[in-house]
Structure formats: C-alpha cells, structure tokens
Amino acid sequence: MARLIVIEDEPHLAMGLRFNLEADGHEVSVASDGESGLARLREQAGTVDGVVLDVMLPGIDGFEVARTLRAEGDYVPILILTARGRPEDVLEGFDAGVDDYLPKPFELPILLARVRSLLRRNAWARSTPPAPTEKRAEIHRFGGNTFDPATLELRVGPLPYHLTAMEADLLQYLLRNAGTVVSRKAILEDVWDLHEETDTRAIDNFIVRLRRFLNEDPSRPRHVLTVRGIGYKFIANPVDPPREEAPAAPKRR
Structure with missing residues (x-):
C-alpha cells in the first residue's frame, strides 16, 4: 500500500480522487492549497510515496510547490493535473521537476495507471542493490x-x-x-x-x-x-x- 497526498482545492474533485485512489489500494490524505500541502509533505518527509498535485491552487500554485520540494532535495514522485494545454505550461511543469502530467478533464483509468507507473519507478529507485544472481538494469x-x-x-x-x-x-x-x-x-x-x-x-x-x-x-x-x-x-x-x-x-x- 502506497501513501499518497492529493493537493487539490476543488472539494468534489479532491474527494473523488481520494475515494478512487483508496479504492485502488492506497492510503490517501488531502490538502486544499499549496502551503498546507507543502507543510504536510515536510512533516511526513521520507514516508510519502507520491503526490497528485493540481496546478491552479490558491496562494502558491502547483509549479511552485514542485519547485520548492525539489530545491529542498525531496524527489517524491509528482503527477500534476492541469487545465492548461499549452506546451510552454507543460514545459514549466517539467522545469519545476514534476514527473508526469495529466490534462483536465481526464479519464479515471488513465490517472490510476499514471499513479501506478510513478509508484513502480519510485519503488525501483528505493530498492536495495540486487544480489549478484539478479538481473539489474543496464547502466x-x-x-x-x-x-x-x-x-x-x-x-x-x-x-x-x-x-x-x-x-x-x-x-x-x-x-x-x-x-x-x-x-x-x-x-x-x-x-x-x-x-x-x-x-x-x-x-x-x-x-x-x-x-x-x-x-x-x-x-x-x-x-x-x-x-x-x-x-x-x-x-x-x-x-x-x-x-x-x-x-x-x-x-x-
């Protein structure tokens, strides 16, 4: 079971994300703005497996949340949700250090698949070195x-x-x-x-x-x-x- 934080200011969307991610087997908490999301991530540093992050938030936006986390050395996987479809906005997200993005509106199975992919890659990065007989990814x-x-x-x-x-x-x-x-x-x-x-x-x-x-x-x-x-x-x-x-x-x- 993975521990996720959803940072989303629209209550109905936040609760919908929480319900479906918990139904997919994850432990989920919700923050309604960037400041409280950052505070929660700092409190739980090293124990959070992934973040679902909206871009348009009150106060500091999702890009700034991601940028702050990376500047502090926190590389928790981040999936951003954005209604912005312009290439320069997508590029800003990657410049901020996000791992993946999903434009709104999105299909639920796609979001769940993207979250699983991020968690899988994070688990590989955290895993202990393989035994000599185990196959390791080529460097x-x-x-x-x-x-x-x-x-x-x-x-x-x-x-x-x-x-x-x-x-x-x-x-x-x-x-x-x-x-x-x-x-x-x-x-x-x-x-x-x-x-x-x-x-x-x-x-x-x-x-x-x-x-x-x-x-x-x-x-x-x-x-x-x-x-x-x-x-x-x-x-x-x-x-x-x-x-x-x-x-x-x-x-x-």
Missing part, C-alpha cells in the same frame, strides 16, 4: 556520461542530475536506438504507450530538457539531433562539430 555510458535507469540518475561529467520517470524512459529509449532516426509517433507509442493523436509537442519539450542536461549550450545539441519532419537521432559519441541535421546546401557554381 549506459556515452560521451563521458553515465545513466543509471535503476536510480534515474544521469551523470554528465562530475555533475549528477535526477531525472523524472518520463525523462528517464525517453533517454533510455534514445540510448537503445542510438544512431537510428526515431519518429515522434514511435516515441509516443514505444516509450509512453500513448496514441498517435496525442499532441507531439510535449515530446519536443522533453527533448529540450534533456538537452539542457547534456549540453553547455542547448541550442547546439551534441547528442540529441533533430531530424526535421521526422523526429530525432541520438549520437552516443559525437565526433564532428554539433549541428542539426538539415538538407545539404546547394553546390557553388
């Missing part, structure tokens, strides 16, 4: 960097970064398909099991965030290259000067 090494899917840690040179579950899933997929062009449609279906009609701009936001981790200058990506009109290609050990893939320039006369 990826590329261009002087390392990525450990079990702990969701990306180490760029000496600097460690804690990835969200969705960022980690995307990076692992790109690493496994290094050197191959992958389409946005393939990423949606293979990484997050989403349908093709899902807005693919969210993928671009994830790519922007990964580039911020991997490059001193994200505008000149070395590892994750854009293939215009198709998707992306991951280069594990770039040699040539970094550049976006583009049609060849016309020959001089």
Whole structure:
C-alpha cells in the first residue's frame, strides 16, 4: 500500500480522487492549497510515496510547490493535473521537476495507471542493490556520461542530475536506438504507450530538457539531433562539430 497526498482545492474533485485512489489500494490524505500541502509533505518527509498535485491552487500554485520540494532535495514522485494545454505550461511543469502530467478533464483509468507507473519507478529507485544472481538494469555510458535507469540518475561529467520517470524512459529509449532516426509517433507509442493523436509537442519539450542536461549550450545539441519532419537521432559519441541535421546546401557554381 502506497501513501499518497492529493493537493487539490476543488472539494468534489479532491474527494473523488481520494475515494478512487483508496479504492485502488492506497492510503490517501488531502490538502486544499499549496502551503498546507507543502507543510504536510515536510512533516511526513521520507514516508510519502507520491503526490497528485493540481496546478491552479490558491496562494502558491502547483509549479511552485514542485519547485520548492525539489530545491529542498525531496524527489517524491509528482503527477500534476492541469487545465492548461499549452506546451510552454507543460514545459514549466517539467522545469519545476514534476514527473508526469495529466490534462483536465481526464479519464479515471488513465490517472490510476499514471499513479501506478510513478509508484513502480519510485519503488525501483528505493530498492536495495540486487544480489549478484539478479538481473539489474543496464547502466549506459556515452560521451563521458553515465545513466543509471535503476536510480534515474544521469551523470554528465562530475555533475549528477535526477531525472523524472518520463525523462528517464525517453533517454533510455534514445540510448537503445542510438544512431537510428526515431519518429515522434514511435516515441509516443514505444516509450509512453500513448496514441498517435496525442499532441507531439510535449515530446519536443522533453527533448529540450534533456538537452539542457547534456549540453553547455542547448541550442547546439551534441547528442540529441533533430531530424526535421521526422523526429530525432541520438549520437552516443559525437565526433564532428554539433549541428542539426538539415538538407545539404546547394553546390557553388
């Protein structure tokens, strides 16, 4: 049984979330604003397994709640609920350190599945090291960097970064398909099991965030290259000067 906190200011929605999450086997408490939600998370630090967090809250909003938790070193999994569908709002959520987002209105089975996924990844990260006979997730090494899917840690040179579950899933997929062009449609279906009609701009936001981790200058990506009109290609050990893939320039006369 997981311990969850729902931070939602609409009473009917908060109670509905609590009822359905408890019916799914979790222990759930509710906070009605960002300040009380933060206070409860601080009081129960280390014992909370996940947070369902609304963006539009009285006082400090959900983005600020997430940003504050991450600044304090609390990496509890966070699923944000948002009525905002603009890509820049989604990107702000990931910049604040959330793990996943769900736009309103949403279907209950999707929310429960997203919560289970976050809890599963959190359990893997907290688990003790496997015995020598147990199979462990492969640690990826590329261009002087390392990525450990079990702990969701990306180490760029000496600097460690804690990835969200969705960022980690995307990076692992790109690493496994290094050197191959992958389409946005393939990423949606293979990484997050989403349908093709899902807005693919969210993928671009994830790519922007990964580039911020991997490059001193994200505008000149070395590892994750854009293939215009198709998707992306991951280069594990770039040699040539970094550049976006583009049609060849016309020959001089």
